[in-house]
Protein backbone atom coordinates (compact mmCIF):
# COMPACT_ATOMS: atom_id res chain seq x y z
CA UNK A 1 0.00 0.00 0.00
CA UNK A 2 1.19 3.50 -0.86
CA UNK A 3 1.98 5.77 2.07
CA UNK A 4 0.42 9.19 2.51
CA UNK A 5 3.37 11.32 1.33
CA UNK A 6 3.82 9.21 -1.80
CA UNK A 7 0.08 9.48 -2.54
CA UNK A 8 0.24 13.28 -2.34
CA UNK A 9 3.19 13.28 -4.75
CA UNK A 10 1.18 11.14 -7.17
CA UNK A 11 -1.79 13.46 -6.80
CA UNK A 12 0.30 16.58 -7.48
CA UNK A 13 1.84 14.95 -10.56
CA UNK A 14 -1.56 13.94 -11.95
CA UNK A 15 -3.26 17.36 -11.78
CA UNK A 16 -3.31 19.83 -14.66
CA UNK A 17 -4.31 23.35 -13.55
CA UNK A 18 -7.53 24.69 -15.04
CA UNK A 19 -7.62 27.52 -17.59
CA UNK A 20 -7.05 31.10 -16.51
CA UNK A 21 -9.25 34.19 -16.73
CA UNK A 22 -8.96 37.86 -15.82
CA UNK A 23 -11.33 39.03 -13.08
CA UNK A 24 -11.89 42.33 -11.26
CA UNK A 25 -10.37 42.39 -7.76
CA UNK A 26 -13.83 42.55 -6.21
CA UNK A 27 -14.53 39.10 -7.66
CA UNK A 28 -11.11 37.62 -6.97
CA UNK A 29 -11.57 36.59 -3.36
CA UNK A 30 -10.30 33.06 -2.64
CA UNK A 31 -9.07 32.60 -6.23
CA UNK A 32 -5.55 31.43 -7.06
CA UNK A 33 -3.27 33.82 -8.95
CA UNK A 34 -2.07 32.74 -12.38
CA UNK A 35 0.43 35.63 -12.42
CA UNK A 36 3.02 37.26 -10.20
CA UNK A 37 1.58 40.48 -8.87
CA UNK A 38 3.96 43.46 -8.74
CA UNK A 39 3.35 46.85 -7.18
CA UNK A 40 2.68 49.64 -9.70
CA UNK A 41 4.14 52.27 -7.37
CA UNK A 42 5.77 52.98 -4.02
CA UNK A 43 3.73 52.79 -0.82
CA UNK A 44 3.49 55.23 0.69
CA UNK A 45 4.05 57.21 -2.49
CA UNK A 46 5.43 60.10 -0.37
CA UNK A 47 6.44 60.47 3.28
CA UNK A 48 3.22 60.78 5.25
CA UNK A 49 2.19 61.45 8.82
CA UNK A 50 1.28 58.49 11.03
CA UNK A 51 -0.62 60.71 13.52
CA UNK A 52 -2.95 63.69 13.78
CA UNK A 53 -0.81 66.57 15.05
CA UNK A 54 1.77 69.03 13.81
CA UNK A 55 4.57 68.61 11.30
CA UNK A 56 7.70 70.34 12.56
CA UNK A 57 11.41 70.72 11.93
CA UNK A 58 12.50 68.83 15.01
CA UNK A 59 15.88 70.53 15.45
CA UNK A 60 14.18 73.95 15.55
CA UNK A 61 11.43 72.98 18.01
CA UNK A 62 11.65 73.22 21.80
CA UNK A 63 8.92 72.52 24.34
CA UNK A 64 7.13 75.73 25.36
CA UNK A 65 8.21 77.73 22.31
CA UNK A 66 5.32 79.42 20.39
CA UNK A 67 5.35 78.60 16.68
CA UNK A 68 3.18 79.68 13.74
CA UNK A 69 0.76 77.21 12.17
CA UNK A 70 1.37 78.14 8.54
CA UNK A 71 -0.35 75.23 6.72
CA UNK A 72 -3.09 72.69 7.18
CA UNK A 73 -2.48 69.43 5.33
CA UNK A 74 -5.02 66.65 4.87
CA UNK A 75 -4.57 63.15 3.48
CA UNK A 76 -4.53 63.37 -0.30
CA UNK A 77 -3.18 66.94 -0.45
CA UNK A 78 -1.44 67.37 -3.78
CA UNK A 79 1.07 69.97 -2.57
CA UNK A 80 1.92 69.98 1.14
CA UNK A 81 4.04 73.17 0.83
CA UNK A 82 7.26 74.07 2.66
CA UNK A 83 7.97 75.02 6.29
CA UNK A 84 9.93 78.22 6.86
CA UNK A 85 11.75 79.11 10.10
CA UNK A 86 9.40 79.19 13.09
CA UNK A 87 6.60 77.53 11.18
CA UNK A 88 4.81 74.25 11.68
CA UNK A 89 1.94 72.63 9.76
CA UNK A 90 -1.29 71.26 11.16
CA UNK A 91 -1.30 67.72 9.74
CA UNK A 92 -3.60 64.69 9.79
CA UNK A 93 -2.93 60.98 9.65
CA UNK A 94 -2.00 59.94 6.11
CA UNK A 95 -1.27 63.50 4.93
CA UNK A 96 2.01 64.18 3.07
CA UNK A 97 4.76 65.92 5.01
CA UNK A 98 5.68 69.48 3.97
CA UNK A 99 9.25 70.06 2.83
CA UNK A 100 11.43 70.96 5.82
CA UNK A 101 9.47 68.81 8.31
CA UNK A 102 11.13 65.75 9.80
CA UNK A 103 8.83 64.97 12.73
CA UNK A 104 5.15 64.93 13.64
CA UNK A 105 4.17 65.85 17.20
CA UNK A 106 0.86 64.34 18.28
CA UNK A 107 -1.87 66.88 18.98
CA UNK A 108 -2.17 65.53 22.55
CA UNK A 109 1.10 67.44 23.27
CA UNK A 110 -0.04 70.68 21.58
CA UNK A 111 -1.57 73.82 23.06
CA UNK A 112 -3.20 75.87 20.33
CA UNK A 113 -4.06 79.59 20.43
CA UNK A 114 -5.34 80.92 17.10
CA UNK A 115 -2.58 80.53 14.54
CA UNK A 116 -0.01 79.77 17.26
CA UNK A 117 0.90 76.47 18.86
CA UNK A 118 3.34 75.27 21.49
CA UNK A 119 4.26 71.79 22.60
CA UNK A 120 4.55 70.33 26.09
CA UNK A 121 7.46 68.20 27.33
CA UNK A 122 7.31 64.50 26.76
CA UNK A 123 6.27 64.18 23.14
CA UNK A 124 9.09 61.69 22.89
CA UNK A 125 11.58 60.66 20.26
CA UNK A 126 9.12 58.98 17.85
CA UNK A 127 8.92 60.80 14.52
CA UNK A 128 5.51 59.44 13.50
CA UNK A 129 6.45 59.46 9.83
CA UNK A 130 5.87 56.70 7.29
CA UNK A 131 8.67 57.11 4.79
CA UNK A 132 8.04 56.83 1.04
CA UNK A 133 8.40 53.20 -0.04
CA UNK A 134 8.64 51.92 3.53
CA UNK A 135 5.78 49.46 2.89
CA UNK A 136 6.81 48.45 -0.63
CA UNK A 137 8.53 49.81 -3.72
CA UNK A 138 7.34 50.01 -7.33
CA UNK A 139 8.03 46.64 -8.96
CA UNK A 140 8.11 44.69 -5.69
CA UNK A 141 6.59 41.23 -6.11
CA UNK A 142 3.82 41.33 -3.51
CA UNK A 143 2.10 38.06 -4.48
CA UNK A 144 3.26 35.10 -6.50
CA UNK A 145 1.69 32.85 -9.10
CA UNK A 146 -0.11 30.11 -7.20
CA UNK A 147 -0.83 32.29 -4.15
CA UNK A 148 -4.40 32.30 -2.95
CA UNK A 149 -6.19 35.64 -2.69
CA UNK A 150 -7.10 35.42 0.97
CA UNK A 151 -8.84 38.39 2.57
CA UNK A 152 -5.37 39.54 3.68
CA UNK A 153 -3.77 39.02 0.27
CA UNK A 154 -6.60 40.98 -1.41
CA UNK A 155 -5.44 44.02 0.57
CA UNK A 156 -1.89 43.64 -0.76
CA UNK A 157 -3.22 43.15 -4.31
CA UNK A 158 -5.39 46.27 -4.10
CA UNK A 159 -2.56 48.27 -2.60
CA UNK A 160 -0.42 47.29 -5.60
CA UNK A 161 -2.92 49.40 -7.59
CA UNK A 162 -4.17 46.79 -10.04
CA UNK A 163 -7.84 46.62 -11.06
CA UNK A 164 -7.90 43.07 -12.37
CA UNK A 165 -5.95 39.87 -11.77
CA UNK A 166 -5.31 36.73 -13.80
CA UNK A 167 -6.62 33.74 -11.86
CA UNK A 168 -7.42 30.10 -12.53
CA UNK A 169 -10.99 28.98 -13.16
CA UNK A 170 -12.96 27.67 -10.20
CA UNK A 171 -13.19 23.88 -10.33
CA UNK A 172 -16.66 22.57 -11.18
CA UNK A 173 -17.40 19.69 -8.86
CA UNK A 174 -19.99 16.93 -9.16
CA UNK A 175 -20.61 14.88 -6.02
CA UNK A 176 -22.17 11.44 -6.09
CA UNK A 177 -23.13 9.70 -2.85
CA UNK A 178 -23.53 5.96 -3.25
CA UNK A 179 -25.45 3.49 -1.11
CA UNK A 180 -28.96 1.96 -1.09
CA UNK A 181 -29.39 2.93 2.53
CA UNK A 182 -28.95 6.67 2.05
CA UNK A 183 -31.86 9.08 2.22
CA UNK A 184 -31.93 12.88 2.11
CA UNK A 185 -31.59 14.40 5.60
CA UNK A 186 -35.06 15.15 6.93
CA UNK A 187 -36.70 11.94 5.79
CA UNK A 188 -34.42 9.06 6.77
CA UNK A 189 -35.56 8.19 10.29
CA UNK A 190 -39.14 7.60 9.07
CA UNK A 191 -37.90 5.08 6.47
CA UNK A 192 -37.00 1.56 7.66
CA UNK A 193 -33.34 0.77 6.93
CA UNK A 194 -32.50 4.27 5.74
CA UNK A 195 -29.94 6.64 7.21
CA UNK A 196 -29.40 10.33 6.53
CA UNK A 197 -26.88 10.96 3.79
CA UNK A 198 -24.35 13.15 5.61
CA UNK A 199 -20.91 12.72 4.10
CA UNK A 200 -21.53 14.51 0.81
CA UNK A 201 -22.78 17.58 2.68
CA UNK A 202 -19.45 17.96 4.43
CA UNK A 203 -17.52 17.25 1.27
CA UNK A 204 -19.53 19.87 -0.65
CA UNK A 205 -18.99 22.43 2.10
CA UNK A 206 -15.25 21.79 2.09
CA UNK A 207 -15.09 22.04 -1.70
CA UNK A 208 -16.95 25.35 -1.60
CA UNK A 209 -14.54 26.70 1.01
CA UNK A 210 -11.79 25.81 -1.45
CA UNK A 211 -13.44 27.92 -4.15
CA UNK A 212 -15.09 25.10 -6.08
CA UNK A 213 -18.53 25.39 -7.68
CA UNK A 214 -20.82 22.47 -6.99
CA UNK A 215 -22.43 21.79 -10.36
CA UNK A 216 -24.35 18.70 -9.35
CA UNK A 217 -25.13 16.50 -6.37
CA UNK A 218 -26.70 13.10 -6.76
CA UNK A 219 -27.43 9.98 -4.79
CA UNK A 220 -27.30 6.55 -6.33
CA UNK A 221 -28.23 3.13 -4.98
CA UNK A 222 -25.97 0.11 -5.25
CA UNK A 223 -26.94 -0.50 -8.86
CA UNK A 224 -24.21 -0.42 -11.47
CA UNK A 225 -26.51 0.73 -14.28
CA UNK A 226 -27.83 3.68 -12.28
CA UNK A 227 -24.37 4.63 -11.01
CA UNK A 228 -22.83 4.38 -14.48
CA UNK A 229 -25.44 6.86 -15.69
CA UNK A 230 -24.68 9.24 -12.84
CA UNK A 231 -20.93 8.96 -13.53
CA UNK A 232 -21.44 9.83 -17.21
CA UNK A 233 -23.58 12.86 -16.37
CA UNK A 234 -21.08 14.06 -13.78
CA UNK A 235 -18.19 13.76 -16.23
CA UNK A 236 -20.18 15.78 -18.79
CA UNK A 237 -20.46 18.83 -16.53
CA UNK A 238 -17.64 18.77 -13.98
CA UNK A 239 -13.87 19.18 -13.85
CA UNK A 240 -13.73 16.86 -10.86
CA UNK A 241 -16.12 14.15 -9.70
CA UNK A 242 -16.14 13.15 -6.04
CA UNK A 243 -17.79 9.87 -5.12
CA UNK A 244 -18.54 8.94 -1.52
CA UNK A 245 -18.89 5.32 -0.44
CA UNK A 246 -18.53 2.13 -2.36
CA UNK A 247 -14.75 2.44 -2.16
CA UNK A 248 -14.03 -0.78 -0.37
CA UNK A 249 -13.99 -4.41 -1.44
CA UNK A 250 -17.60 -5.47 -0.77
CA UNK A 251 -19.90 -6.89 -3.46
CA UNK A 252 -21.85 -3.61 -3.46
CA UNK A 253 -18.83 -1.30 -3.62
CA UNK A 254 -19.29 0.12 -7.10
CA UNK A 255 -17.53 3.47 -6.99
CA UNK A 256 -14.75 2.42 -9.38
CA UNK A 257 -16.80 0.07 -11.59
CA UNK A 258 -19.31 2.90 -12.22
CA UNK A 259 -16.61 4.65 -14.29
CA UNK A 260 -15.99 1.49 -16.30
CA UNK A 261 -17.84 2.71 -19.40
CA UNK A 262 -16.07 6.06 -19.40
CA UNK A 263 -12.70 4.46 -18.64
CA UNK A 264 -10.84 5.05 -15.42
CA UNK A 265 -7.07 5.46 -15.06
CA UNK A 266 -6.22 5.02 -11.41
CA UNK A 267 -3.62 7.36 -9.93
CA UNK A 268 -3.73 5.52 -6.62
CA UNK A 269 -6.02 3.24 -4.71
CA UNK A 270 -5.73 2.28 -1.03
CA UNK A 271 -3.40 4.32 1.11
CA UNK A 272 -1.83 3.14 4.36
CA UNK A 273 -3.72 5.62 6.52
CA UNK A 274 -6.32 5.33 9.25
CA UNK A 275 -9.04 6.31 8.75
CA UNK A 276 -9.51 6.40 5.01
CA UNK A 277 -7.60 3.40 3.69
CA UNK A 278 -9.94 2.81 0.70
CA UNK A 279 -9.52 6.35 -0.73
CA UNK A 280 -8.71 6.34 -4.45
CA UNK A 281 -7.95 8.87 -7.18
CA UNK A 282 -8.17 8.51 -10.93
CA UNK A 283 -8.84 10.29 -14.17
CA UNK A 284 -11.72 9.61 -16.51
CA UNK A 285 -12.32 11.42 -19.82
CA UNK A 286 -9.68 13.93 -18.74
CA UNK A 287 -11.49 14.76 -15.49
CA UNK A 288 -10.23 14.07 -11.99
CA UNK A 289 -12.23 11.49 -10.03
CA UNK A 290 -11.74 11.15 -6.28
CA UNK A 291 -13.31 8.29 -4.36
CA UNK A 292 -13.81 8.81 -0.65
CA UNK A 293 -14.79 6.08 1.81
CA UNK A 294 -18.43 6.16 2.88
CA UNK A 295 -17.79 6.19 6.62
CA UNK A 296 -18.43 9.87 7.34
CA UNK A 297 -15.33 10.48 9.45
CA UNK A 298 -13.19 8.66 6.88
CA UNK A 299 -14.84 10.74 4.14
CA UNK A 300 -14.07 14.02 5.88
CA UNK A 301 -10.51 13.09 6.85
CA UNK A 302 -9.72 11.99 3.30
CA UNK A 303 -11.46 15.08 1.89
CA UNK A 304 -9.18 17.20 4.07
CA UNK A 305 -6.08 15.21 3.14
CA UNK A 306 -6.75 14.74 -0.60
CA UNK A 307 -9.64 16.90 -1.86
CA UNK A 308 -8.24 20.16 -0.51
CA UNK A 309 -4.79 19.59 -2.07
CA UNK A 310 -6.48 18.44 -5.29
CA UNK A 311 -8.66 21.56 -5.55
CA UNK A 312 -5.70 23.81 -4.75
CA UNK A 313 -3.61 22.16 -7.46
CA UNK A 314 -6.45 22.38 -10.01
CA UNK A 315 -6.44 26.13 -9.37
CA UNK A 316 -2.70 26.47 -9.88
CA UNK A 317 -1.90 26.38 -6.15
CA UNK A 318 0.32 23.96 -4.34
CA UNK A 319 -1.09 20.61 -3.21
CA UNK A 320 1.46 20.32 -0.42
CA UNK A 321 0.67 23.91 0.61
CA UNK A 322 -2.65 22.58 1.92
CA UNK A 323 -0.81 20.18 4.20
CA UNK A 324 1.14 22.44 6.51
CA UNK A 325 1.47 20.37 9.65
CA UNK A 326 2.28 22.36 12.80
CA UNK A 327 3.97 21.18 15.94
CA UNK A 328 1.36 21.33 18.71
CA UNK A 329 1.31 20.12 22.32
CA UNK A 330 -0.93 17.25 23.34
CA UNK A 331 -3.30 17.92 26.24
CA UNK A 332 -3.98 14.22 26.85
CA UNK A 333 -2.15 10.95 26.28
CA UNK A 334 -2.50 8.94 23.05
CA UNK A 335 -2.29 5.14 22.66
CA UNK A 336 0.22 3.51 20.28
CA UNK A 337 -0.72 3.39 16.60
CA UNK A 338 -1.05 0.29 14.46
CA UNK A 339 0.38 -0.50 11.07
CA UNK A 340 -1.25 2.46 9.28
CA UNK A 341 -0.29 6.11 9.63
CA UNK A 342 -3.06 7.52 11.81
CA UNK A 343 -4.89 10.84 11.75
CA UNK A 344 -6.40 11.37 15.18
CA UNK A 345 -9.32 13.78 15.43
CA UNK A 346 -8.74 16.36 18.15
CA UNK A 347 -9.96 19.63 19.52
CA UNK A 348 -7.62 22.58 20.09
CA UNK A 349 -7.81 24.05 23.59
CA UNK A 350 -5.65 26.49 25.54
CA UNK A 351 -3.88 23.46 27.07
CA UNK A 352 -3.17 21.84 23.71
CA UNK A 353 -4.88 19.27 21.51
CA UNK A 354 -7.47 17.05 23.14
CA UNK A 355 -8.07 13.83 21.15
CA UNK A 356 -11.77 13.01 20.83
CA UNK A 357 -12.73 9.93 22.79
CA UNK A 358 -14.67 8.45 19.85
CA UNK A 359 -12.20 7.69 17.04
CA UNK A 360 -14.58 5.43 15.05
CA UNK A 361 -14.36 6.07 11.31
CA UNK A 362 -18.15 5.79 11.06
CA UNK A 363 -18.78 8.39 13.77
CA UNK A 364 -20.40 11.72 12.99
CA UNK A 365 -21.05 13.53 16.29
CA UNK A 366 -17.31 14.08 17.06
CA UNK A 367 -16.81 15.78 13.68
CA UNK A 368 -18.60 18.87 14.91
CA UNK A 369 -15.98 19.48 17.57
CA UNK A 370 -12.79 18.04 16.03
CA UNK A 371 -10.93 20.95 14.48
CA UNK A 372 -7.43 19.40 14.20
CA UNK A 373 -5.95 16.17 12.90
CA UNK A 374 -2.96 14.74 14.75
CA UNK A 375 -0.65 12.87 12.40
CA UNK A 376 0.98 9.81 13.92
CA UNK A 377 3.37 7.60 11.98
CA UNK A 378 2.61 3.89 11.70
CA UNK A 379 3.96 1.99 14.69
CA UNK A 380 4.20 5.04 16.97
CA UNK A 381 4.50 4.26 20.70
CA UNK A 382 2.06 5.73 23.22
CA UNK A 383 2.43 9.46 23.68
CA UNK A 384 2.20 11.40 26.97
CA UNK A 385 0.28 14.63 27.55
CA UNK A 386 2.61 17.56 26.92
CA UNK A 387 4.43 15.86 24.02
CA UNK A 388 4.63 17.77 20.74
CA UNK A 389 2.76 16.22 17.83
CA UNK A 390 2.33 17.12 14.17
CA UNK A 391 -1.13 18.50 13.52
CA UNK A 392 -3.19 19.87 10.65
CA UNK A 393 -6.20 22.16 10.82
CA UNK A 394 -9.28 20.07 9.99
Ligand SMILES: Nc1nc2c(c(=O)[nH]1)N[C@H]1C(S)=C(S)[C@@H](COP(=O)(O)OP(=O)(O)OC[C@H]3O[C@@H](n4cnc5c(N)ncnc54)[C@H](O)[C@@H]3O)O[C@H]1N2
Nearest residue numbers: 177197198199200244245246247248253277293294295298
Ligand atom coordinates in the same frame (compact mmCIF):
# COMPACT_ATOMS: atom_id res chain seq x y z
N1 LIG B 1 -13.46 -6.69 4.06
C1 LIG B 1 -13.18 -5.40 4.18
N2 LIG B 1 -14.14 -4.56 4.54
C2 LIG B 1 -13.87 -3.27 4.67
C3 LIG B 1 -12.56 -2.80 4.48
C4 LIG B 1 -11.57 -3.70 4.08
O1 LIG B 1 -10.39 -3.35 3.88
N3 LIG B 1 -11.93 -5.00 3.93
N4 LIG B 1 -12.31 -1.48 4.68
C5 LIG B 1 -13.14 -0.82 5.66
C6 LIG B 1 -12.83 0.56 5.69
S1 LIG B 1 -11.34 0.95 6.36
C7 LIG B 1 -13.71 1.53 5.33
S2 LIG B 1 -13.32 3.18 5.56
C8 LIG B 1 -15.00 1.21 4.78
C9 LIG B 1 -15.29 2.09 3.56
O2 LIG B 1 -16.14 1.49 2.77
P1 LIG B 1 -16.89 2.14 1.54
O3 LIG B 1 -16.26 3.32 0.99
O4 LIG B 1 -17.14 1.04 0.62
O5 LIG B 1 -18.21 2.66 2.23
P2 LIG B 1 -19.64 2.04 2.28
O6 LIG B 1 -19.54 0.57 2.46
O7 LIG B 1 -20.40 2.55 1.14
O8 LIG B 1 -20.16 2.71 3.60
C10 LIG B 1 -19.52 2.58 4.82
C11 LIG B 1 -20.42 3.10 5.92
O9 LIG B 1 -20.68 4.46 5.73
C12 LIG B 1 -22.06 4.72 5.55
N5 LIG B 1 -22.18 5.74 4.51
C13 LIG B 1 -21.83 5.58 3.23
N6 LIG B 1 -22.03 6.73 2.55
C14 LIG B 1 -22.54 7.60 3.42
C15 LIG B 1 -22.96 8.95 3.31
N7 LIG B 1 -22.87 9.61 2.15
N8 LIG B 1 -23.43 9.56 4.41
C16 LIG B 1 -23.52 8.89 5.58
N9 LIG B 1 -23.12 7.62 5.75
C17 LIG B 1 -22.64 6.98 4.68
C18 LIG B 1 -22.65 3.42 5.14
O10 LIG B 1 -24.00 3.31 5.46
C19 LIG B 1 -21.78 2.43 5.92
O11 LIG B 1 -22.23 2.34 7.26
O12 LIG B 1 -15.07 -0.15 4.42
C20 LIG B 1 -14.62 -1.05 5.45
N10 LIG B 1 -14.87 -2.38 5.03
Ligand code: MOO
Nearest residue numbers: 275276277298361
Ligand atom coordinates in the same frame (compact mmCIF):
# COMPACT_ATOMS: atom_id res chain seq x y z
O1 MOO C 1 -9.87 3.30 6.52
MO1 MOO C 1 -11.46 3.05 7.37
O2 MOO C 1 -11.71 4.73 7.23
O3 MOO C 1 -10.45 3.04 8.88
O4 MOO C 1 -12.79 2.70 8.50
